[in-house]
Amino acid sequence: MTTMIDGTRIARRIRAQVAAEVAAATGAGAIPGLATVLVGDDPASAVYVAAKRRAIGEAGMRDFHRHLSAHATQDEVAAVIDELAADPQVSGILLQLPLPGRLDAVALIDRIPVIKDVDGLTTASAGLLARGERGLRPCTPSGVVELLDAEGVRLKSAHVAVVGWGELVGRPLTQLLLRRGATVSVAHEFTADLAAVTRPADIVVVATGVRGLIGPEHVSPGAVVIDVGIHRTPSGLTGDVRSAELDGIAGRITPVPGGVGPMTIAMLMVNTLLAARWSAEREDVVAQEASGMSGMSGMSGNSPAA
Known part of the structure; x- marks a missing residue:
């Protein structure tokens, strides 16, 4: 029998x-704060942001939500991001995608400081991931790994x-x-024989x-199948995988809904907590360096009081 992976429970x-x-943190400055930025009134985006804001509240974090008109200009959205970037109470910034088509999403995302990029989507964050350096990783991929x-x-x-x-x-x-340490094969829209890529795999992520x-033609018996897709249909939500047809073939499989989706929001909370911690670490280092420099200035007779 195929086992359903309960992403909701893990999340x-x-x-x-x-x-x-978060509850163990002391002082108002130690409480992480997440800013969600929603541009326009896309119903799906509004639902996603509402779910993220509920998670913020349940985690005891501070909620800094900004809702801009669908007619907001590139400069207006950029100004909001810059304001949030400069606010020390805001640990992380999430710009909800997709944006209205006339806006340059890449340019706006890249305005988010890497230390506040809780979605892990800036060019700087991608570079840190590519080099294997410490950084905030995209929530859904992180959620897949955490789930496994x-x-x-x-x-x-x-x-x-x-x-x-x-x-x-x-x-x-x-x-x-x-x-x-995994051996990874990647298939995409130009892959000529999809089954030739997926059938030998122990784990298939779609x-x-x-x-x-x-x-069934794409999955070997006993393989683990992770379905990241989500589609709204008249009969409910479904994914990129024909799950019912894999019953008895896949060893384990994620349902839609209740699989990867809850993990994405859970990892957003993790990233916000990490962003707050790393920001505090950086502030401590800056303070220590400033203290050290002040002491050195005093010893050399070059302090302002001398």
Whole structure:
């Protein structure tokens, strides 16, 4: 029998851990704050932002939400991001995508300081990931890895097929998996024989945005299948995988909903907590350096009081 991976349960545990750590923080300045920026009135985006804001409240974090008109200009959105970037109470900034088509999303995302880039989408964050340096990773790929870890799925030496080469999931996930010691094959829209890539894999992660793309012909018996896709249909939500057809074939599979989706929000909470911690660390270093410089100035007779 195929086992359903309960992403909701795993995400709930992670969020509870984050909330406990936030509650243990002392002083108002130690409480993380997340700013969500929503431009326009896209219904799906509004639902996603509302879910993130609920998670912020449940974690005991501060909520700095900004809702801009659909007619907001590039400069107006940039000004809001710059304001939030300069606010020491804001640990992380999330610009909800997609933006209205006339706005340059890449340019706006890159205005977010790397230390506040809780979505892990800036060019600077991508560079840190590529070099394996400390940084905030994209939430959905991080959630996939965390989910596999929670299920006890061994990544080192495993063969993973990542179906989809998008900037939000496929590319960063491939790098995360490679750094965990997995052998990764990547399929995309130009792959001639998709099954030839996916069937040999121990783990198949699908993030294409193509409803029902993956079926029994693509999966070997016992493989773990992670479905990142989500599509609204008249009969409810579904993913990139034809899950019902894989019952009895896949060893484990994520449902839609209740699989990767909850993990994405959980990792957003983790990233916000990390951003707050790393910001505090940086402030401590700056303060220590300033204190050291002040002491040196006094010893040399060059202090302002001398």
